[in-house]
Amino acid sequence: xxxxxxxxxxxxxxxxxxxxxxxxxxxxxxxxxxxxxxxxxxxxxxxxxxxxxxxxxxxxxxxxxxxxxxxxxxxxxxxxxxxxxxxxxxxxxxxxxxxxxxxxxxxxxxxxxxxxxxxxxxxxxxxxxxxxxxxxxxxxxxxxxxxxxxxxxxxxxxxxxxxxxxxxxxxxxxxxxxxxxxx
DNA sequence: CGAAGGATCGTCT
DNA sequence: GACGATCCTTCGT
Numbered sequence: 001x002x003x004x005x006x007x008x009x010x011x012x013x014x015x016x017x018x019x020x021x022x023x024x025x026x027x028x029x030x031x032x033x034x035x036x037x038x039x040x041x042x043x044x045x046x047x048x049x050x051x052x053x054x055x056x057x058x059x060x061x062x063x064x065x066x067x068x069x070x071x072x073x074x075x076x077x078x079x080x081x082x083x084x085x086x087x088x089x090x091x092x093x094x095x096x097x098x099x100x101x102x103x104x105x106x107x108x109x110x111x112x113x114x115x116x117x118x119x120x121x122x123x124x125x126x127x128x129x130x131x132x133x134x135x136x137x138x139x140x141x142x143x144x145x146x147x148x149x150x151x152x153x154x155x156x157x158x159x160x161x162x163x164x165x166x167x168x169x170x171x172x173x174x175x176x177x178x179x180x181x182x183x
Numbered sequence: 184c185g186a187a188g189g190a191t192c193g194t195c196t
Numbered sequence: 197g198a199c200g201a202t203c204c205t206t207c208g209t
Contacts, residue, residue, distance in 0.1 A: 078202045079191030
């Protein structure tokens, strides 16, 4: 199976967020592989989106959102969680990223359960902080290229027909935009 | 069940 | 110096 090309991410952030549903996320540590299918995403854009980290200005943290597409944007929040995003936007001069909020675990479930110290599959990777903990994604992955099959990448997956739209979670402004997408 | 509150620290003002 | 694109536990019903 091949990874999604740069071209895939070089489109409107909201469209990419929808189309990432059903795709396969893989995390490789040495020979060990963990993977799952993406089932929930959120789009965060630029100046038109008050909930986005890129809304105000470019900073040390958010700078990858302004750069090349198909790159990982990982940040630390609430003093204990990492969140994993993919840079996606139509214009080179703009900014945007898609937050991966949930996957269905497939390969390497045992390791994920160890990492999270729980058994229940339902609670294993059904939240942005949970999936980074399960897949051992940290700030070390900030800025890596997800189109290359190295330690973290996204491949082709299922065709999704029905998409549920909703408001994004945990934000103050920008609630009128239905940019949370789930299968 | 659902609601409420605590944990904990990097980032921005 | 305040707060957050969260999660988990506890407590009450």
